[in-house]
Amino acid sequence: MSAAMTNRDQLATHNQNIRLVDAQKRFGNHLAVKNLNLEIIDRELLVVLGPSGCGKSTTLNLLAGLERPTNGQIYFGNEDVTKVPAEERNVSVVFQSITLYPHKNVQENILFALKLAKVPRDVQEQRLRETARLLGIDRYLSRRIHQLSGGERQRVAIAKALVKRPRLFILDEPFSSLDAELRRELRGEIVRIHRELQTTMLFVTHDQEEALSIADRIALMKQGELVQLGPALDIYEKPATSWVASFVGPHRINLLDVELGVDGDQPYVQTPAGRLLIERPIFNRVQQAASSQRVMLGLRPEFSGLSASATPGHSLPVEVYTRQHLGNEVLYHVKTDNITLRAVVPATQHFQFGDLVNFEISWNQALWFDSTSGQLLHAPSLRDGAGEQQPKAAAGIV
C-alpha cells in the first residue's frame, strides 16, 4: 500500500509520463484512431501491438508530431505538445522501411540531428563514441550505408535515434524485414539498451511474440481503439476479449461456442463435438458472470492434450488431421465432424495422421467469454494455484 502511495506521490510531483488524451485522428471518412487514452509511464518500454491497420502507426505519428490529432491532446509530462511540430519534440523514431540517409555515411547519419541542433563538436564526439560502443558499431563509422547488412543498418539506426537523448524513443516495426535469428538478437539488444539508458520507449509491432518477449507493458489496439493495456503476462493470462485471446499467445487459441447445463446434479458443457462434465466451482463462477447459458470457451493449445485412451465426459473424440514439429513439442490439428482443434503435446507422445484420439481439456486453464460481446467472463489465476500446470510455452515467454 505504501508503495502505491509513493508511486502516486511521484506521479504528482514528478510526472514525466507521456499521455494521449482523447486523441482522435481522422483521414477523410476513416477514423484511424478513436478517442485514444494512453499513458506511457516514464522510462517504461511500452509495446503497442495490433494487426495492420489497427491505428498503431498513426498513434506513433501523433506522438512523434508527424501527424496532428483531429481531436484531443498529447502531453509530455505537464507540457501540452499537441501543436508542437515533430522537429521540436525531441522524439526519435526508428522506422520500418528507411531508417538512414543513403547519401551520408554511418557517422554523418548518427550525428545529423546533433549537427542540426548545433550541439558543440566535443559533445558530439563524446556522444558518438558512447553510442557507438553501446551498439557495437565502432568499427564501421566511416562506412557507406549501402555497405552495411540489414542488421548493421538497424544498429546504426538505433544509435542514430539514441545519440540525441530523446524524450521518447519510438521503434516502428524496426526488425520486421530481418531474419528470425537477427530479430531475436536485436530484441535482446533493445531490452538491454532500455535497462542501461532508462529511456522511455514505445515499440510498435504486429508480432505478438515480439511484444511478449520485450514489453514491460503491452497496449493492444484494434481498429483504432485500445483493447487492452497491461503487463505482458496479464494480456496472455487474462485477455479482455476473445479477440485478444486469439491474437496473443504462442498458438492460436481454440474458441468453441458452448452451452452450459446441469444434468441432475452434474454441471456440464455442451460443445459441438460432445458433452463435457465440469466441476461445480468453475461452473458456478462462469454462470454467475454469464448473461446467458450460451458462452464461448477458450482452450489454449499449449494447455490442451491428446491421449489414446478416452476419459468419458472429460475429453472429446477427435481425429488427427495434421501436425507440425516445434522442437520438443508437436502442434496437432485435430478435427471432428464440425470443428477443428489444436493441441500442443510433448514430442514423446506420437500420433499418426488419421489416428482417432481424445482431446483433453484442462478446466483450470480454460478461458470463458461472453458469446455475443466476446468479453472475458472468467479466467483462472495461473500464477498462484495451479502451479503444477505451468504452461509449457508461456514459460518461454516471460
Next chain:
Amino acid sequence: MRSPARTIVIYAGVALLVAWTLVPIYWLINMSLSHQAEIVQAHFIPDHPTLCNYVRIFSDTYPCKALDGSPYPAIGQATAVRQGLINSLIIAVIVTILTMAVSVPAAYAIGRLTFEGKGKLLLTIVMSRSYPPIAILIPFFSMYQKLQIQGTILGLIIIYLTLTIPLVVWILSGFFSSLPRSLERLARVDGCTPFQALYRVLIRVAMPGVTACAVIAFLTCWNEFTFALMLTPGSSAQTFPPALAAMFTNVSYPNENAAAALLALIPVMILAYLFQSRIRGLNLVDPL
C-alpha cells in the same frame, strides 16, 4: 553458367551498338583533322593530321597552309561561330538554372504531397510536351514581335523554359515519388523543419535525378535548332546550331564543317563523362 556462344553473341551485339554510335563521330574527328586534299581519298587515319580546320573556324585571318603550301582562303564564319557558342552557353546555363529552380519544388509538390487536382496538374504539364513545339511557333512569333524580344537572348530563354520545365517536372516528380516515404519523416524527427527536410535531405538523396535532369535541360537548350533558326537568324542572339547550319550551306569546306560540328558535341561529351554515374543512377528506385 553462361555458355561461350552466348557470351560471343552478347559481345558482338555490344560491339555493333558501339560502332553504330561511334563510327559517325569517329569519321567526324577524322575529317576535322584532315586536310581538304585528303578527303577525296578517304583515310582511316589522316596522313598529315592538322588542327588548321579548328583554327580557321575561329579565325578568318590566321594563315593556314594547304598540303601543297598554298594558303587556305578565309571562310568568313568566325564571328558567327564564336558568337553562337557564347550565346548557346549563356542561354543553356541560364535556362538550366531557372528550370531547376522552378522544377525541383514543383516536382517535390507533385511527387510527394497530396493536394486537390494534383493528377490534373501533372497531366496538364505533360500535355504541354505532347504537341510538336513548332506548332506554337506562330503565336510566339507574333507575341515576340509585339514585345520586341524577337532575336534576343531573353526571347529564346523564355521559349526554352517552356520546353525544359514540363519535361524536368515530369521526370523529377516520378523520381521524388519513388523515394521512400519515411525520408522526410526521419528528417523531421531529427529536427528538420519541413523546408529543411526538403533541401537538407530529400534533394540530396534525389541528387542523381536532379543532376540528370539538369543535364537534360542543358542539352535540350544546347541542341535546340528550330526555334533558334526561326527567331534569331542574323541577330546577335543567334545560337550555335543555326550558325552551324549556315556554315553547312555557306561553306564548301567539309573539314571545317566537321570541326564545327565536333564543337557542338564537346559539352555533351563533358557532361556525359562527369555525370555518367549519376545519369545511370536515374533508374535507381531504392537509393539504398
